[in-house]
Amino acid sequence: MDTTPTLYEWMGGAEALDRLTEAFYAHVRRDEVLAPVFAGMDAEHPRHVAVWLAEVFGGPADYTAHHGGHRHMAGRHLGRGITERQRRRWADLLMDTADEVGLPSDPEFRGVFACYVEWGTRMALIYSGPHPPPVDAAEVPVWSWGRTPPWIPEPDPQPSP
Template sequence: MEPSNNIPTPCEWAGGVEKFEQLTDAFYKKVLTDPVLEPVFRHMPAEHSKHVAHFMAEVLMGPKVYSAEYGDNALRHMVGKHIGKKLKEEQRKRWAQLLLETADEIGLPDDPEFRSTFVAHIEWGTRVAVINSQLEENPTTSEEQIPEWGWGEVKGPYEVVGSLFQKKKE
């Protein structure tokens, strides 16, 4: 989806992929010292932070760096990281809270328009991650892609991956 009237995408407004890399780098350093989150992330690979940054930037209508790395299976790869983890609401809330605190610390834009878009995506995405983490098998199909989250987006109601992620007909 191309922005109209020269309106920047949420990713551009935030400062681009590099700003999301800065965010996740600082964030995951905190995660590893957090009593609620450390048990979930203690064995994450060194590149995890960068992968999350690229996914987040792509969802917020930035460059398709994550998709370029994982190809047609990009969404399946991300969803697969959560399958069987049995995440709890306390972990989801702490993840979102710590991410937003880190966003403030690194100077992610704090204007109401950006923050409402960013927080809406984080809330929606973390809730979907908790739901997917209760599953034993990855529900994604080749007909689904990473969603785009623009200004003022509304998603849902939730379906297991499903129609929200269907590839758009060209």
């Protein structure tokens, strides 16, 4: 029997993710770079992001069951035109907020957490851009200790002779 906790369990579960997203989006509302992106943010947005992150980090699959899974999350970014500056600010602010709310600071957890934040924000940039991949092309990625989503190479546009 595997007794290794999931990343979700290690970070403190739903309570920790709720603290993280509530504090984070309070900062976002006041941030000069991010506030315009989230100006019309629904009051439930922080909670929905917490549910997404729970699933991503090995917790309950409630985002898929109740919010539409990856297709919905990817679709929420379509056409938003997120800039690299906004992506980087989002990532930096989330990492700072993780410190603020007391998420575990051990290098193993923070390494995986930072890797997801970097990956996730780059995916948001891609989905918000002019040529996004199909929103139904993937499932919710589940991260674990030493496990990230698989690399899927782009199809070769030129057939080999």
